[in-house]
Amino acid sequence: MTQALFGLDPATELFIPLVLLLGLAWGSFCNVLAARLPIGQGICGRSQCPHCRHMLSWRDLAPVASYLALRGRCRYCHRPISARYVVVEVTCALLFLLAYVHAGRDPVAFAVMAFYLSLSLVVFFTDLEHAVIPNALVAPGVLVALASAAFRLNPSGPSLALSVLGGILGGGVFMIIYWLTRGTGMGMGDVKLAFFMGLALGPLGLLLAILVGSLSGLLLAGFVMWRFRRELASLGSVPMHMDQEEEPEITDRVWGMMIINGRPAVPFGSFLSLGFAATLVFLEALFLAWFA
Numbered sequence: 001m002t003q004a005l006f007g008l009d010p011a012t013e014l015f016i017p018l019v020l021l022l023g024l025a026w027g028s029f030c031n032v033l034a035a036r037l038p039i040g041q042g043i044c045g046r047s048q049c050p051h052c053r054h055m056l057s058w059r060d061l062a063p064v065a066s067y068l069a070l071r072g073r074c075r076y077c078h079r080p081i082s083a084r085y086v087v088v089e090v091t092c093a094l095l096f097l098l099a100y101v102h103a104g105r106d107p108v109a110f111a112v113m114a115f116y117l118s119l120s121l122v123v124f125f126t127d128l129e130h131a132v133i134p135n136a137l138v139a140p141g142v143l144v145a146l147a148s149a150a151f152r153l154n155p156s157g158p159s160l161a162l163s164v165l166g167g168i169l170g171g172g173v174f175m176i177i178y179w180l181t182r183g184t185g186m187g188m189g190d191v192k193l194a195f196f197m198g199l200a201l202g203p204l205g206l207l208l209a210i211l212v213g214s215l216s217g218l219l220l221a222g223f224v225m226w227r228f229r230r231e232l233a234s235l236g237s238v239p240m241h242m243d244q245e246e247e248p249e250i251t252d253r254v255w256g257m258m259i260i261n262g263r264p265a266v267p268f269g270s271f272l273s274l275g276f277a278a279t280l281v282f283l284e285a286l287f288l289a290w291f292a
Helices: 002-006 016-039 065-069 084-103 107-130 135-151 160-180 188-227 229-233 268-291
Strands: 258-260 263-265
Touching: 016 084, 016 107, 016 135, 065 084, 084 107, 084 268, 107 135, 107 188, 107 268, 135 160, 135 188, 160 188, 188 229, 188 268
Parallel strands: none
Antiparallel strands: 258 263
C-alpha cells in the first residue's frame, strides 16, 4: 500500500517509521527555536513552562505523547499548553516523510531537504506569532544552500551559478521594494528570506515560491479582513519606518495580521516560507514535468 502511495521499494519503506520518529524529535527542537529566537533567548538550557516558569522534566517533553497525556495543560500550573507545539511536531514529521520520499536513498539529499523544510516551518511560526524572521534561522540556510549548490549535495537543486543568480534576484528585488516603500511594505527579514530562497531554489523555483506565497497571503488577508473586520478595527497601529534601528515588537494581531502605519499588513514571511516549502516538494517538479 505504501509502495502504491509513494512509489518506494520495500527496502526503502522499512525506514519510514524511523523517519517519522526523527521528524517528531526534530519538531520538538523546532518548537524551541520558534519560542526562543524571536525574543532573543538562547537555545541552550532546559525548557520551562511559559506561564509558571517551572522547569520541565523529560516526561513533559516527549513529542506529541506528553501533550496528549497532559491533555494540553501544564503538569504544574495546569494552564493550557499552546497547540502550536503539537502542530509543529506532527507537521515536521510529515515534512521529513516528504523529504524522504523526494530524496529516496540519498541521505545527504534527504538531510538538505529536511533542513530546508523544517527551517521554513520555524519561519512560518516566528513571523506569524512575532512578526520576526530571526537572522539565526536565515544565516544557516544561506550557508547550506551555497554548500548544496557548490558540492551538488541535492541533485534536484540548482547549480552554483543558478543558485547565486536566484539569490541576487530574490534579495535584489525585495531590497528594491523595501527601499521604495521605506520599510513599510516589507521588513528586512523578508529581504533576507528571499535571498535564501533564491539560493536554495534558483530563479525558476524562486518565482514559483513567491507566486504561491503571494496568492496564499492574499487569500488569508481577504478572509481575515472580511471575517474579523471588527477585531482588526480595534487593533492599535504600529509605526514603522526604514530609519528605525530595531523593528518594534508587535503583540496585537488577528490571525497574524497587524496594523502598521494605519494599514492592515500580513506576515509575508510566513507565506513566503509556505510557498518555498510547496515549491521545494511539489510545484517545481510539476512545472518542469509540464514543460519537459
